Amino acid sequence: MNSKSRYAWAYMMIAPTLIGTLVFWFYPAVYSIYLGFLKSENFGLVNHWVGWANYERLFKDAEFWQNLRNTMLYVVLFVPTTIVLSTFFAVLLNAKIKGRSVYRVIYFLPQVTMAAAAAMVWVIIFAQDYGLLNSVLGTHVAWISDKRFAMYALVAVGVWGAIGFNMLLILAGLQGIPRPLYEAAELDGAVGFRKFRSITLPLLTPTLFFTSIVLVIGATQIFDSIYLIIGKTNVALPSVRSLVYAYYQNSFIYYDQNYGAAIVNVLLLINLILTGFQFLMQKKWVVYD
Amino acid sequence: MGGAASAKQRSNFIIHLILIAGAVIMVLPFIWMILTSFKTTTEATQIPIKIFPAEPSFRAYADAIKQSSFLHYYANTLMAAFMKTVFPVIFSAMAAFAFARIRFPGSGLCFFLIISVMMVPNPVFYTPQYLMMSNLGLVNTVTALWIASLVSPFATFLLRQFFLGISKELEEAAVLDGCNPFQIFRHIMLPLVSSALVAVVIIQLLWSWNELQWPLIINSSPEKLTLSAGLATLVSMFGTDYPVLMAGAFMAVVPMLVLFFIFQRRFIEGVAFSASKG
Numbered sequence: 001m002n003s004k005s006r007y008a009w010a011y012m013m014i015a016p017t018l019i020g021t022l023v024f025w026f027y028p029a030v031y032s033i034y035l036g037f038l039k040s041e042n043f044g045l046v047n048h049w050v051g052w053a054n055y056e057r058l059f060k061d062a063e064f065w066q067n068l069r070n071t072m073l074y075v076v077l078f079v080p081t082t083i084v085l086s087t088f089f090a091v092l093l094n095a096k097i098k099g100r101s102v103y104r105v106i107y108f109l110p111q112v113t114m115a116a117a118a119a120m121v122w123v124i125i126f127a128q129d130y131g132l133l134n135s136v137l138g139t140h141v142a143w144i145s146d147k148r149f150a151m152y153a154l155v156a157v158g159v160w161g162a163i164g165f166n167m168l169l170i171l172a173g174l175q176g177i178p179r180p181l182y183e184a185a186e187l188d189g190a191v192g193f194r195k196f197r198s199i200t201l202p203l204l205t206p207t208l209f210f211t212s213i214v215l216v217i218g219a220t221q222i223f224d225s226i227y228l229i230i231g232k233t234n235v236a237l238p239s240v241r242s243l244v245y246a247y248y249q250n251s252f253i254y255y256d257q258n259y260g261a262a263i264v265n266v267l268l269l270i271n272l273i274l275t276g277f278q279f280l281m282q283k284k285w286v287v288y289d
Numbered sequence: 290m291g292g293a294a295s296a297k298q299r300s301n302f303i304i305h306l307i308l309i310a311g312a313v314i315m316v317l318p319f320i321w322m323i324l325t326s327f328k329t330t331t332e333a334t335q336i337p338i339k340i341f342p343a344e345p346s347f348r349a350y351a352d353a354i355k356q357s358s359f360l361h362y363y364a365n366t367l368m369a370a371f372m373k374t375v376f377p378v379i380f381s382a383m384a385a386f387a388f389a390r391i392r393f394p395g396s397g398l399c400f401f402l403i404i405s406v407m408m409v410p411n412p413v414f415y416t417p418q419y420l421m422m423s424n425l426g427l428v429n430t431v432t433a434l435w436i437a438s439l440v441s442p443f444a445t446f447l448l449r450q451f452f453l454g455i456s457k458e459l460e461e462a463a464v465l466d467g468c469n470p471f472q473i474f475r476h477i478m479l480p481l482v483s484s485a486l487v488a489v490v491i492i493q494l495l496w497s498w499n500e501l502q503w504p505l506i507i508n509s510s511p512e513k514l515t516l517s518a519g520l521a522t523l524v525s526m527f528g529t530d531y532p533v534l535m536a537g538a539f540m541a542v543v544p545m546l547v548l549f550f551i552f553q554r555r556f557i558e559g560v561a562f563s564a565s566k567g
Contacts, residue, residue: 013387093308
């Protein structure tokens with residue numbers, strides 16, 4: 001077959017994905033950056049170029065900084081907790097025990113559950129007056145409408161949903177560590193936690209690093225649980241409101257698309273930096289291997 | 290020897306104890322959801338707390354279906370999940386094959402353009418996509434739920450990794466037999482990556498079934514909502530009628546739970562494996 005007709009086949013085969021991606025994903029991403037420099041009136045019928053005005057307003061807005069801090073706090077609480085607990089359960093499952101596949105299935109359940117449905121049951125568990133949690137603990141705490149606790153409630157729900165999946169990734173990493181290494185360490189008299197510290201942890205570092213980056217990128221976009229568990233009328237909202245929630249509010253409730261675009265473009269920048277960092281570290285580790 | 294064996298038994302016992310405690314926390318929300326959905330409204334908000342309903346009733350399920358557009362939510366979610374699974378799998382497999390197995394001018398640039406959107410957080414797309422749907426007159430339609438997701442850069446990227454791993458010999462024999470690239474793709478390559486295709490199907494299905502933010506933004510009339518966006522409106526409709534909310538939540542998660550229990554190994558391996566390749 002000549003190369004011209006091979007090319008024709010190739011272009012035909014990539015055409016749906018290429019065109020669809022350019023129209024529905026690539027162009028919108030570029031357009032979002034453009035929107036950040038505009039001021040729209042009459043529901044977008046009239047657009048003025050305003051340069052950096054949206055960003056100047058954003059950086060002077062105390063609420064934006066609060067939202068950024070909330071988002072970062074969520075990341076800082078959620079990611080390490082998830083990593084530690086996932087590693088803990090993965091190590092336990094890696095010991096040759098019966099029923100490993102049953103545990104895998106049970107821990108994976110939250111992963112196949114719609115966030116909206118899970119959020120609703122958590123709201124009922126956290127409820128102040130008739131909630132399961134308060135009646136088990138014998139307390140009377142407003143877990144999701146007291147600003148001292150709301151963030152922790154969100155983190156708990158996030159961790160509950162994330163453990164199963166991350167545990168599996170870490171378990172796969174653990175199974176890649178050669179057995180003879182442990183046997184040699186045992187001959188040297190290493191037991192329990194020392195084996196974990198001197199063999200497991202160093203060899204697991206690349207897995208843990210990539211798992212963390214993926215978790216961080218996901219956590220910077222937290223929206224669903226704030227929308228569903230906290231809700232727009234909750235007095236604790238200002239202490240947990242994330243960048244994406246603020247984007248949603250500004251763009252689709254206050255109809256200020258340009259200000260919303262500015263918020264989400266800041267998030268884009270944060271994510272690009274994280275991805276670049278991941279890429280650099282990946283190169284480093286591949287060489288190191 | 291006996292001492293070592295019993296020490297081993299004891300440590301296994303402790304491991305099981307911890308794992309069971311974890312498992313209880315994992316399933317507790319589901320159990321609570323089901324128990325609450327069969328209670329009466331007073332039982333659900335009773336102090337001290339009542340664990341089991343005195344007379345389990347389907348009242349909450351009937352109310353959730355009758356008083357909201359639940360059947361519409363199901364139909365819309367099913368339609369969106371179908372479109373967002375079938376088309377991306379077909380289109381991505383074709384594109385991934387071409388990028389991995391055919392050398393053609395511009396392939397590097399085209400591939401880069403496609404995967405570059407993977408670095409962009411989803412909310413960045415929503416306002417421009419909303420404006421686009423609005424220009425096309427698609428706001429508040431089921432079509433708007435899936436039209437942008439007929440293609441999947443992620444699935445393209447993932448499947449390309451698999452096509453790259455297949456040896457050349459099979460392909461060369463087919464070229465000698467006069468097969469064109471599409472025939473090679475369809476009859477030789479596709480069967481070889483079937484496990485990756487299953488993984489993509491599962492991921493697309495899960496994503497589209499559970500997605501919240503885009504359906505919430507693009508559609509507002511009750512007959513056009515998905516299950517996830519519909520559940521959010523149940524809260525404002527039924528307030529503290531917990532049994533109805535839980536009945537709705539349970540009906541929304543049941544289809545994926547059933548699929549998960551039937552194909553559990555495929556689900557777990559599919560999702561884990563896409564993460565390790567992606």
